[in-house]
Amino acid sequence: MSAVPSQLPxxxxxxxxxxxxRHGSFKAAAAYLNxxxxxxxxxxxxxxxxxxxxxxxxxxxxxxxxxxxxxxLADVALAFGRLRDATARLRSRGQPVVIRISANPxxxxxxxxxxxxxxxxxxxxxxxxxxxxxxxxxxxxxAVDFCVRFGDGHWPGLEAQAxxxxxxxxxxxxxxxxxxxxxxxxxxxxxxxxQTWQTRGxxxxxxxxxxxxxxxxxxxxxxxxxxxxxxxxxxxxVQPWVRAARIRRFGEERGLPLGTMFLVNRPxxxxxxxxxxxxxxxxxxxxxxxxP
Numbered sequence: 434m435s436a437v438p439s440q441l442p443x444x445x446x447x448x449x450x451x452x453x454x455r456h457g458s459f460k461a462a463a464a465y466l467n468x469x470x471x472x473x474x475x476x477x478x479x480x481x482x483x484x485x486x487x488x489x490x491x492x493x494x495x496x497x498x499x500x501x502x503x504x505x506l507a508d509v510a511l512a513f514g515r516l517r518d519a520t521a522r523l524r525s526r527g528q529p530v531v532i533r534i535s536a537n538p539x540x541x542x543x544x545x546x547x548x549x550x551x552x553x554x555x556x557x558x559x560x561x562x563x564x565x566x567x568x569x570x571x572x573x574x575x576a577v578d579f580c581v582r583f584g585d586g587h588w589p590g591l592e593a594q595a596x597x598x599x600x601x602x603x604x605x606x607x608x609x610x611x612x613x614x615x616x617x618x619x620x621x622x623x624x625x626x627x628q629t630w631q632t633r634g635x636x637x638x639x640x641x642x643x644x645x646x647x648x649x650x651x652x653x654x655x656x657x658x659x660x661x662x663x664x665x666x667x668x669x670x671v672q673p674w675v676r677a678a679r680i681r682r683f684g685e686e687r688g689l690p691l692g693t694m695f696l697v698n699r700p701x702x703x704x705x706x707x708x709x710x711x712x713x714x715x716x717x718x719x720x721x722x723x724x725p
Contacts, residue, residue, distance in 0.1 A: 442483045447509055449476035450488060454506040455573050455590050458495050498589065510573055510590040511700040518705060530559045532711050536581040539651040541565035543673055544722050545581075555714055559707075567649060572699045578708060579715065580697045583667070593695040594712070596719050600688030601630060602668040603638045604680045606660040614683075615643035615662035619653040626653070626665040635689050639663055654680075667691070669723040676725075694719075 452462035452473070459473040466473070481488050488502035498506060532552075536545055545563050552561050564570060570577045573590055586593045605614055616639055618625045624632070625646075645662055647653040657664040658674065663683045674680045696715055701708050 442480055446476050446480040446483065447513075449473050450480050450502075451506065451509050451513060451573070451590075453477055453489070453496065454498060454502065455510075455571060457589075503589065506590045507700065511702060514573070514699040515702050515705075518708070530556075530707060531562050532556075532559055532579070532708075533562045533564065533577040534579045534581070534715075535564040535566060535570040535577040537567055537650065538565040539654055540581055540670060542651070544670065544719070547673070548718055548722060551718065552714070556711065559711070572697060578698060579712065581719070582695050582697050583692055584695065586693060586695055588697060590699075591697050592700055593697045594716055596694045596696055596716070597669065597723065598693050599670065599691050600668045601626070601635070601665045601691050602671075602688045603663050603683040603686055604657055604666040604671065604675075605663045605683045606658055607678045607681045609660045613640040615639070615641050615645050617653050617656050617662040617664035618644055618646045619650055619664070620648065621650075621665075629691075630665055630689060633689055636686060638684050638686060669725070670694070672723045672725060 448466065449462065449472075452465050453459055456462050456465060459470045459477070463470040463473045477488065484501075484505075486501045487499050488505065490497040490499060534545060541563050542565065545561075549561055553559070564577055570580055571591075572578060572580055581596075582588075582593075583599060586595060605611075616627055618627050620626075621629050627644075630638075639662075641662075643662070645656060647656060650667070653664045654666065654671070654674075656662065657666070658679050666680070668688055671680060675682075696712065696719065698708070698712060701712065703709075
């Protein structure tokens with residue numbers, strides 16, 4: 434009796450498709466997999482030929498998944514996630530379960546770190562690893578289990594749970610009584626914090642022309658806490674500092690809506706009880722950590 438042909442396409446083609454779908458370009462997928470863009474292009478073409486349907490719209494500026502591609506990406510991401518989890522369980526047998534969470538440095542230090550004790554009380558056989566980075570790590574590749582991300586909630590192949598809306602609010606050190614403090618600026622989504630404030634209709638908050646610039650949000654917040662000026666804080670993420678009287682709102686300006694904070698993870702199978710329980714705990718605990 435002859436062997437039944439495999440109904441699965443070659444795994445190398447699925448890996449190329451998964452990377453291209455998540456990154457939105459053959460070039461980025463190639464860099465992620467350490468191959469050339471032409472290799473990715475040929476592998477995607479091979480997968481499309483195997484399946485008999487187009488998976489991407491090739492656009493002048495990047496890629497867009499077709500409806501068939503979008504459906505396949507969700508299934509492929511889930512399958513790869515289950516393989517990674519199964520591998521991790523076997524490799525860590527007898528060891529504590531490590532839950533890996535990624536967030537920007539300020540959020541990691543001021544929100545996640547104070548939650549460690551309550552997390553360990555809720556999950557005694559687990560430990561938590563916090564990756565503090567400005568880079569948006571991707572749960573799909575298995576390096577982290579969860580990310581706390583600020584955005585619009587659209588990340589193909591991933592699940593995103595809205596935690597709370599975020600606004601930009603001018604803040605200064607609680608003890609600062611300068612009516613015209615210097616402005617503390619930092620990069621924000623392609624502009625700077627105060628450029629974003631201005632382009633979205635925010636009114637001038639200080640008569641001072643002095644600007645102190647930093648390369649990240651955490652450093653800017655630290656400078657504001659030390660009385661060096663007024664900066665644009667992400668509200669309610671800064672609530673722990675407000676409660677501790679380290680900073681206060683400056684002026685009468687209303688908050689400027691900026692987006693939503695999300696908890697992001699790769700799709701979880703029903704059998705992934707541990708990660709599902711941790712996700713549910715985080716969905717409750719993260720908003721509670723920034724409550725007034």
